[in-house]
Every structure is written in structure tokens, then in C-alpha cells.
Amino acid sequence: MAGSNTAVKEALKTHPAPSSVSSQEVHKWLQDFTWEFKSNRTKYPTKYNMDNNTREQFKLTAKEYARMESVKEERQYGTLLDGLSRLDAGNKIAPQWGEIMKLVANFLETGEYGAISGSALLWDSAQSPEQKNGYLAQVIDEVRHVNQTAYVNYYFGKHYYDPAGHTNMRQLRAINPLYPGVKRSFGEGFLAGDPVESSINLQLVGEACFTNPLIVSITEWAAANGDEITPTVFLSIETDELRHMANGYQTIVSIVNDPEAMKYLQTDLDNAFWTQHKFLTPFIGAALEYGSKYKVEPWAKSWNRWVYEDWAGIWLGRLAQFGIKSPACLGDAKQDAVWGHHDLMLLAYALWPLTGIRVSLPSTEDMAWFERHYPGWYDHYGKIYEEWKALGFEDPNSGFLGAIWMMQNGHGIFVDHTSSLPFCPTLAKSAVRPSFLESNGKRYAFSEPHGERMWLQEPERYEFVNFFEQFEGRELSELIKSAGGVRSDGKTLMAQPHVNTTGLWTLDDIKNINLTIPDPMKILNWQPTH
């Protein structure tokens, strides 16, 4: 003990305690106690040289961090648990919105979980004490966010009138054809590869760009559709994101003056933008426009504001003087912002029994809104939905399934090997230019050239077994049952093709369709000949 006291006294001689106790002075003082870089080792080395003098813009100390976060929790849970329960808020939500939140909250939970690892590996790689400080606070933030997103599903599961899906969406991820796209962007994108590349994916693109529509502007839609829970929780999540955005910016600051960085930075930025955009642009758009009864504004306008004008202009545009250029894929990304969510939703309707939620085809009012904001929508998508409805899309006795209609009409559904998301080459209006490549005796589908280029550069990075490969030969009702996609009676599906309380589909109705899952890559007449 005596020895340790001496050590403390010696340390205080070298680094005198501050004369006042303002939190920022404490922060400055703490930075004097730095890591010994000569012996510092990292488990996750980066190809970039991260400057040891990089700063952390918010100057956090553990005391101020903990106080700030505890106030957030008190305000968030304090509001929700008492007042909203008494107001019966969970039952005043527009059904479409209550359904889409089954996916939004659950998919975002995966992102927050991946972000724990992503920010932890950055903490390990960085050598600047302040930079480490910022990353470390982010690790703790991300744990908080996992709990918050799970809490949204928990709250809906407890109070919303159709809890099925809010209660066990994690289990249903196994068969949801959209979920591999979540894993690709939020999982692999956030935490694998070079640490600085992870920072670009997670902090500079995922958080600084796409959390603004996904977590901030979505709250306006939630409020408009009677959801009193999501605005409070999501806006509280985002109060941490601004520090993460600053972390991402300081990652760039820490490397950008090194001439070697420019060998990689533009490619890593382009790939990260495409990786995050490929899932988030169609998913957020579909969630907002097809998951709502009351619509706020066209998704393409939100994208223009939050992604193009503000994120790209204020972040990337200002960094142009350091050699950052517009991503080569920007034009295609904008085409996707107009049409990608309509393409994705068409497939979600076609494959509804696998989604775990109740979907409803656009109403007459919805169709008019879509046509007004996306001229040409009705002729391309609206007519299909009208035909499907007439053929019995909603009726459990009809034997109709959109996926079978597509197969019978020559519209193959494939899985893009880079983004892991499904696409239909013959019905897409987004920037789809498909290709089918062979490697080591296996054939792969790609929906566009940006992803194809990424795969060609690092094929081992995109290894995964897609939905059709995994479940080829399985009968659909048997697959849904084995994945837990039924309600407490053991036979009624969690997913439904309408939001009515009667006329619910059961496993028997799916069994009557008699669909054995094919592997589209083996059905050659679906594939373009080029």
C-alpha cells in the first residue's frame, strides 16, 4: 500500500490536480495519463496510420457520461411506463405501423449489436487517448441502444393489440429473406475488415448519414400514425449518435494527412456507402411509405434532404479539399432512392408468409398518393397489386401467393450475392443491371455492377448461403412451422396478407398452396442471356 501511495504522489507531482473541478478541466487533466504506445499492441491492426494526437470533441469523463446517460434513461422510461400505459397508447397505433415496427426495431437491434463490436475494435486500434475515450463511450452507448430497441418490441409486445412478431422476431430472422441484408450491412459492414473501414461503414456512413432518416425523421411518421413510444425512444438513441458521428469524423481526421491514406480511402468510402445504402435506402423507404396509413412526405425527398444535400454536402463536400470525391455509385443510389423501396416491397408482398408481419396491399388512397409522388407507379406496381387482390391475395381459401404468380409469369426472384438481398431483374425499376457469374463451380447472381465489383475484389468476404440455397426442397408451411412462425394456437400464421382480425391464414392454407422452395439459380430460363 505504501508503495502505491508513493506512486500516486509521484504521479500528482508530474500531473498536478486541477485547481477547479469543472468537468472539462478534469477531462484535460485525465488526458495526461496516457497509454504507453511503445508497448501498445492491438488485436485489430489497421492499414491506416491513426494519428496519436487525434482529439475527442465532446471531452467526456466517466462521471459526466454516466450522469448524462442516466438522465436520458429516467426521462425515456419514466414517460413510457406510466403515462402511456394509462392512455392505452399501444392500441391507438395505425395497424400498418404497429406491424412494420416489428421489423424496424428488431433489425435496428442487430445494428446496435454490431456497433458494440465495431466501436470496440476501433478502441483497440486507435492510439490517441482522446480518440480511445470517444470510442469507449460509444461501446457503452451501443449496449444501451440494444436494450432500447429491444424495449420497443417489448413495449409493443405488451401493449399493442397484435403482439405476435414483436415477441419473437429474433427467432423468425432465420427465414426472413430480408434479414441477410441486415446482417450484411449492420453486421459484417460494421465490425469486419479493416478497423478504419469499419469506422467509415458504421460512423461516417451508417450513423452520420442513415440514422438521420432511420432514427430521427422516422419519429415524425411514428407520431403521425399514433405511435407514442418510438419518438421518445428513438430520439433518445440518436442523442448518442452525434458523438458517434464525431468519432467517425475524428477517424478521418486521424488519417487524412497521411498521403498513404488516399490509396484506400476513396474505395473504402465508396464501398461503405454502397453497402449501407443497398439495404437502408429500400428498407427505410418501404417501412415509411408502406408501413403507414398517414404519410409525411415521399421517401425520395427525405433521402434528398438527409442523405444527398446535408450528409453528402456537409460531410463529404467539405472534405473534398482533402481529396474526397463523390462516390461513383451516387447516381445509381439516387435512382434506388426513387424506386428501390417499391421494388423491395413488391418482393415482401410476394413472400409475405416469411416476413413475420401482417402486410396490407396499398389502399385506393395509398395508390393515389404513390402515383402523385412517383409518376408511373400505378402502371408498374399498382396494376400488379390490383390483379393480386382480385386473385385472392388476402383470402386464405384462394391458394394464391405472389411468389408463385411471379414464377408462373417468368419473373424470377434472385438473391444478390454481395448485398444478400432479393431482387427481381424483370420487375425492378431501381438501378438493377443483373449479372450471373461463376466461381469455383458455383453460380452467383448480382443485381448491379457496384456490388459485383466489390465481390470480384474480395470474394471470400461475401461467402454466405442464401435463402434459396439453404431451404431448397423444403415445403413452405413446414419451413414456417419449424421457424416458429405461428401464433399461440400452433397453426395460425404470425404473418398475414392483411390487417383484419378475421380470415387469418393457417399452416393448412399454406400447405394447400403446395410450394416447394426452388433454387432460382438452377432455373436457367429466368436468367438474362448476356
Place this chain on the structure above:
Amino acid sequence: MTNSNAYNAGTNGMEGQSFIDEFLSKENSVIHSSDAVVLAMMKTEEIDVIIDEMIKPMRVDNPTIAIEDRGGYWWIKATGKIVIDCDEAAEILGKRYTVYDLLVNISTTIGRAMTVGNQFIITTELVGLESAVPTGV
């Protein structure tokens, strides 16, 4: 004169096919650098006061500041910089209020955001590159 930072200024003021044509135009398929900053602040008792008593009056000196009520949050966009002095906020609110209390309710930033002493600053400046990160003490 319309504020170019307004919520639906520029391309977003167009509708239907006109909007899509402008959005997808060649001119808009590359990034244009912006000197604006954006803030979203959760609506709370304190933030509503800060908007009314501190941010709105800032428009006298900086008429580019646009403020929008977006349901659960305030959306603010300005050219250059926004500084929120939490000593001043504490005086207006009549209670202890630090910059870390303010951060409880700032939901997003686009631009370089930081704390300096008891001030919250968001700026178009590339701090750490064009200038040093201010120490605050």
C-alpha cells in the same frame, strides 16, 4: 426572400415528376459542398425554451437560421455556426444546466459538433483539420 436553408427549399420544393427529374439530373448526381449545419433537438421543457429564447433570437444576426417543428423534434439548419451557451440557458431556465444536460436532448447533428467549456458548438469548420479542436479550459 426564401431562406435557402428552409425545410423544403430547393429541389424539395418541387412535386412529382419535376422533383424526380431535378433529383436525378446530371447536375445533382455529384456532391456539392455545403457550409450549412443541421441540428435536431428533442422536444422537452428545456429545449422548447432554448428554441424560443435563444435560437429564434439568433436569426437577427444570422438570418440563414431555419427552424421547423417536426412533431417530436425541432429541426434547425443554418449557414456557418450555431453556439448554445448553457450558462445563458441556465439563467433563462432558472436552474443548474450544463452542456451535458443539453446533450441529453440533442438528437442529431450534421457538421462538426463539440463542447467547449459550457457551450455547445456546431460549425461548418473542419475542426482538427482547418483549425485545432478548442480545449474549453
